[in-house]
Amino acid sequence: MTSSAQPYTFSSRAKNLTSSAIREILKITERPEIISFAGGLPAPKGFPVEVINAAYDRVLSQLGRSALQYGPTEGYAPLRAWVAEDLKRVGAMDITPDEILIVSGSQQALDMLGKLFIDPGSKVLVEAPSYLGALQSFSLFEPEYVSVPTDGGGLIPEGLTDERVKDGRFIYALPNFQNPTGLTLNLARRKALVERCAAVGLPIIEDDPYGDLRYAGEALPGLLGLGRAAGATVIRLGTFSKVLAPGLRLGYIAAPKEIISKLVQIKQATDLHTASITQMAVHEAVKDGFLTTHLPTVRELYKQQCGYMLDAMAADFPSTAAWTRPEGGMFIWVTLPGHIDSSELLARAIKEKVAFVPGAPFYTGDDAQNNTLRLSFVTVSEEKIREGIAILGRLIKES
Numbered sequence: 577m578t579s580s581a582q583p584y585t586f587s588s589r590a591k592n593l594t595s596s597a598i599r600e601i602l603k604i605t606e607r608p609e610i611i612s613f614a615g616g617l618p619a620p621k622g623f624p625v626e627v628i629n630a631a632y633d634r635v636l637s638q639l640g641r642s643a644l645q646y647g648p649t650e651g652y653a654p655l656r657a658w659v660a661e662d663l664k665r666v667g668a669m670d671i672t673p674d675e676i677l678i679v680s681g682s683q684q685a686l687d688m689l690g691k692l693f694i695d696p697g698s699k700v701l702v703e704a705p706s707y708l709g710a711l712q713s714f715s716l717f718e719p720e721y722v723s724v725p726t727d728g729g730g731l732i733p734e735g736l737t738d739e740r741v742k743d744g745r746f747i748y749a750l751p752n753f754q755n756p757t758g759l760t761l762n763l764a765r766r767k768a769l770v771e772r773c774a775a776v777g778l779p780i781i782e783d784d785p786y787g788d789l790r791y792a793g794e795a796l797p798g799l800l801g802l803g804r805a806a807g808a809t810v811i812r813l814g815t816f817s818k819v820l821a822p823g824l825r826l827g828y829i830a831a832p833k834e835i836i837s838k839l840v841q842i843k844q845a846t847d848l849h850t851a852s853i854t855q856m857a858v859h860e861a862v863k864d865g866f867l868t869t870h871l872p873t874v875r876e877l878y879k880q881q882c883g884y885m886l887d888a889m890a891a892d893f894p895s896t897a898a899w900t901r902p903e904g905g906m907f908i909w910v911t912l913p914g915h916i917d918s919s920e921l922l923a924r925a926i927k928e929k930v931a932f933v934p935g936a937p938f939y940t941g942d943d944a945q946n947n948t949l950r951l952s953f954v955t956v957s958e959e960k961i962r963e964g965i966a967i968l969g970r971l972i973k974e975s
């Protein structure tokens with residue numbers, strides 16, 4: 577029912593709300609007959625259901641009253657300490673627990689950082705293309721986006737020209753197996769990036785949900801440790817979504833104390849704190865090194881899935897298409913010949929029961945490459961990957 581006289585007035589901010597292109601596509605692709613390379617969901621096969629079940633059991637039977645009580649906004653102290661210690665694995669050697677804030681998924685961190693740093697018209701630097709969910713969060717606060725150019729090696733540090741960085745509030749960077757491209761920033765570029773940001777006083781938001789899912793090549797130090805050594809301000813976002821399960825809604829922010837204390841005030845206003853029981857159960861699950869045995873099985877699964885898709889693409893895609901070969905994570909990025917619009921390709925693919933995400937929504941400005949698309953390979957069976965890629969290959973050739 578529509579009414580001509582609306583009894584309410586939305587904020588002007590609400591006018592900036594956009595529905596994520598991926599969520600819209602997912603509505604179509606939820607139909608079981610569709611072979612969907614569109615979703616960004618981790619593989620449920622990798623969820624350690626029994627370990628999590630046992631952890632919740634132990635927490636409820638041993639610490640039930642505090643698990644069901646309100647807790648500190650900063651997060652459950654033992655989990656904060658665990659995260660600070662775990663960051664040594666990515667080369668951040670001297671992070672203290674009071675530099676960690678536990679959040680309800682790193683998506684919440686993106687929203688909180690938007691609230692903290694962005695005024696209408698503030699300059700925010702993003703990779704082109706970048707994670708759609710971050711753009712959706714930041715856009716609520718009405719920034720002016722500045723695209724930083726990328727190539728086959730990810731973000732180009734030399735692209736941080738004086739003009740681009742001037743008055744920038746932060747740069748949002750995804751150094752490992754980027755969403756959407758699957759690309760990884762090499763060590764020289766990581767160093768150049770943090771050095772340049774230190775020199776011009778530009779804070780870096782390092783979003784790293786996929787770093788632990790490396791199945792090829794060598795692990796590289798994160799921007800947090802490199803940045804601290806170089807004198808840059810780095811705010812690192814991490815999550816348990818891809819290493820345990822996204823339904824937990826649990827992540828963290830690592831940042832200098834002054835930034836954490838502001839974020840604590842913001843989080844207080846947002847949701848008081850992240851669920852006590854979840855924090856305690858996850859700490860219980862990981863505290864004795866469970867991830868060191870669990871992660872290799874997830875990596876192996878993703879490596880295998882990625883291999884199925886790359887093999888199928890090599891067999892069925894025309895040589896005029898180019899694509900990334902990720903060393904980890906969940907995504908392959910495809911660049912088609914310039915005359916093919918991937919949104920039009922999607923409309924034809926859906927008729928043949930195959931789906932993917934067109935590339936344009938991952939860009940912020942008029943630099944959108946309409947001939948690109950993102951493929952996710954982790955939740956589809958080998959047989960369906962072959963079938964779906966063969967159909968896409970044929971449609972591309974027909975274009």
Ligand code: PMP
Pocket residue numbers: 616680681682683684707709750755783785814815816817822825826827
């Ligand atoms: N950042 C990136 C790059 C992502 O791909 C995702 C999940 N798709 C998130 C953040 C949000 O993850 P979560 O809130 O589950 O931690």
